[in-house]
Amino acid sequence: MKDVDLVFKALADPSRRELLDRLAARNGQTLSELCKGIDMARQSISEHLALLEAANLLSVQWQGREKLHYLNPVPIHELYERWIRKFEEQRLAALYDFKTQLERKRK
Amino acid sequence: MNDQRFVYVTYIAATPTQVWKALIDGQLTRQYWKHTNESDWKPGSKWKHVTADGKDTVKLVGSVVEVVPNKRLVLTWAEVADASDPSRHSRVAFDIEPVGAMVRLTITHDELTAELAKKISAGWPRVLSSLKSLLETGRALDTWA
Numbered sequence: 001m002k003d004v005d006l007v008f009k010a011l012a013d014p015s016r017r018e019l020l021d022r023l024a025a026r027n028g029q030t031l032s033e034l035c036k037g038i039d040m041a042r043q044s045i046s047e048h049l050a051l052l053e054a055a056n057l058l059s060v061q062w063q064g065r066e067k068l069h070y071l072n073p074v075p076i077h078e079l080y081e082r083w084i085r086k087f088e089e090q091r092l093a094a095l096y097d098f099k100t101q102l103e104r105k106r107k
Numbered sequence: 108m109n110d111q112r113f114v115y116v117t118y119i120a121a122t123p124t125q126v127w128k129a130l131i132d133g134q135l136t137r138q139y140w141k142h143t144n145e146s147d148w149k150p151g152s153k154w155k156h157v158t159a160d161g162k163d164t165v166k167l168v169g170s171v172v173e174v175v176p177n178k179r180l181v182l183t184w185a186e187v188a189d190a191s192d193p194s195r196h197s198r199v200a201f202d203i204e205p206v207g208a209m210v211r212l213t214i215t216h217d218e219l220t221a222e223l224a225k226k227i228s229a230g231w232p233r234v235l236s237s238l239k240s241l242l243e244t245g246r247a248l249d250t251w252a
Contacts, residue, residue, distance in 0.1 A: 003118070028112055059116045059213065070114035077232035078239075081248055 003056070004082075007075045010055035015040060016048045020057060023071035030066050109197065111224035112217035117235045119210050121242040123177040123203045126210050129238055130180060130201055133159075139237040139247035142166065148174055154182055169196065178203055184216070197223060212238075 010016055022034060031049065035042050049069060052058045059072045084092065119126060129135045133143035137159035146154030148171060156167035168190050173181035180201045189195035197220075202213040214231055237248040 027114075056116055056118065059114045061114060061215070070112070072114065072116050074115055074117045074232045074235050077236050081236055 003075070004079070006055040007057065007079065010052050010057055011076075013048070015044075016052055019045070019048055019052065020071055023058065023069060027070050028061075028068040030068060034069065109194070109218045109220050111219040111221055112215065113219070113224065113227070113231065115214040115216075115231045115235055117212050117239050118206065119212060119239045119242050120208065121210055123205055123210055125242055126203050126212055126238075127177045127180075129242060135241070139241040140234055146171055148180075150174055172198070173200075195220065195223065197227075 018038070019034060022038075023029060031042070031046060034049070035045055038045070040048075049058065053060060056075050057072055059070050061068050061070065129139070131144060131146070131148055133145065136143050141159050143157050143159050144154060145157055146152050148154070150171055150173060152171045154169055154171055155165050158164045158166060165187055167184060168187055169183035169185050171180075171182055173179060182199050183196050184199050185192075185196045196218070197216060198218045200213075200215045200217075202211075202215070204211045204213075212235070214235070216227060216231065219227065233248075241247040
């Protein structure tokens with residue numbers, strides 16, 4: 001499978017996106033820390049992490065006996081360069097702001 | 108507390124020597140980073156990060172901590188205004204490992220305060236994507252315009 005396919009596949013799952021969000025909020029967590037406050041079995045979290053690592057969306061560093069997980073946004077940046085930036089980012093940003101404003105007003 | 112750390116990884120279809128050269132050779136860094144990194148690259152020496160816009164503005168300064176050619180480079184990293192304040196210095200390690208026909212380049216930026224972590228975190232993915240593009244296609248990304 002090509003690198004970019006691995007990235008899209010990894011991002012296509014809400015649990016994996018949640019794990020990335022949790023690392024974005026606090027980088028460098030262990031598996032046990034990532035298991036806290038999430039309704040998922042340790043084994044499936046561990047499998048999700050392996051898939052994210054295979055897609056290079058996270059990297060692992062050992063600190064003593066602790067395995068720490070770090071969000072690696074480089075592949076997402078490459079998607080951005082390939083699929084967003086060259087497609088007129090400014091107009092897209094304006095459209096997004098417009099949508100956000102309208103939706104806020106409706107609440 | 109300088110306890111924030113970021114780890115960035117990219118796989119590049121290139122040799123370790125090419126990636127190493129791309130980190131320290133001003134002719135290459137100016138293409139993908141729009142800055143040059145200047146030093147004699149000996150442990151204990153100073154290094155500086157200078158704009159390549161013809162004005163040669165020094166943006167970052169630090170010391171060279173560890174040099175293993177084609178493998179590992181460790182630098183301290185500070186904004187010019189913080190040069191004499193070690194509590195605001197962070198550390199960057201570049202690790203180059205061959206993986207099959209490719210190279211895995213890992214950048215570990217640590218000893219960061221929360222404030223500095225916010226500043227640097229958006230920059231590295233751009234630098235790495237542009238470096239990868241330059242080495243693989245001969246063209247850097249026009250990401251700084």
